[in-house]
Amino acid sequence: MILNKYKKFIPLKRYGQNFLVNREIIKNIIKIINPKKTQTLLEIGPGLGALTKPICEFLNELIVIEIDPNILSFLKKCIFFDKLKIYCHNALDFNYKNIFYKKSQLIRIFGNLPYNISTSLIIYLFRNIDIIQDMNFMLQQEVAKRLVAIPGEKLYGRLSIISQYYCNIKILLHIRPENFQPIPKVNSMFVNLTPHIHSPYFVYDINLLTSITKHAFQHRRKILRHSLRNFFSEQDLIHLEINPNLRAENVSIIQYCQLANNLYKKHKQFINN
Known part of the structure; x- marks a missing residue:
């Protein structure tokens, strides 16, 4: 089912905005994330609240990072706005450690990531891996496959190695383009990245x-x-x-x-x- 409100909002290409609009997929993602009131959750790019609204039903506060002032204006009109702690900031240079110090607990990060920054953002988040409990992201299919690629595969490369060095990675959902507005030209995947508790890898530097x-x-x-x-x-x-x-x-x-x-x-x- 497509949500009517998305037809009234004009996404901006420079922010790589493709909004998830399928209710069943949204429900499945919420089940996967399984938010708990005692946890600190942070959403990158809430868009028009497809994940934000249902996640808020489980929490007293949800931290969100959003760079688009038009999105922020939209969110201010939503009934769940009073549960949001909003940072109007670029997620690529946001200080995630400040959130950790304020909350004194590991952060759970999720979001439908803009495809044009997803790889750079994931690499940036790895620098903060010690304060992250897990990450759940909607990604372009090729990026997701690169994350989990193994030696000998065409997509195996630097991203595969660095990502698997830090995290155990699972592809959880395959999502077709028609489940977004506007419709992207690529398939998507919903991926979980959980930092290793006992890593099989070690480097000094x-x-x-x-x-x-x-x-x-x-x-x-x-x-x-x-x-x-x-x-x-x-x-x-x-x-x-x-x-x-x-x-x-x-x-x-x-x-x-x-x-x-x-x-x-x-x-x-x-x-x-």
């Missing part, structure tokens, strides 16, 4: 992992001894039991972590000497 994967996938058709030649010799790779003739998409997350940690130890040894 996440910046080194980021740098190594950036170089490896910049020229993903090159073999490692060429793409990472500024970091490792062929003998280094062999010593780490990583085939120097592998291409970037065939190297596991654990192996990338090995490379990052080896580079960290080299730098530390160089400094100490």
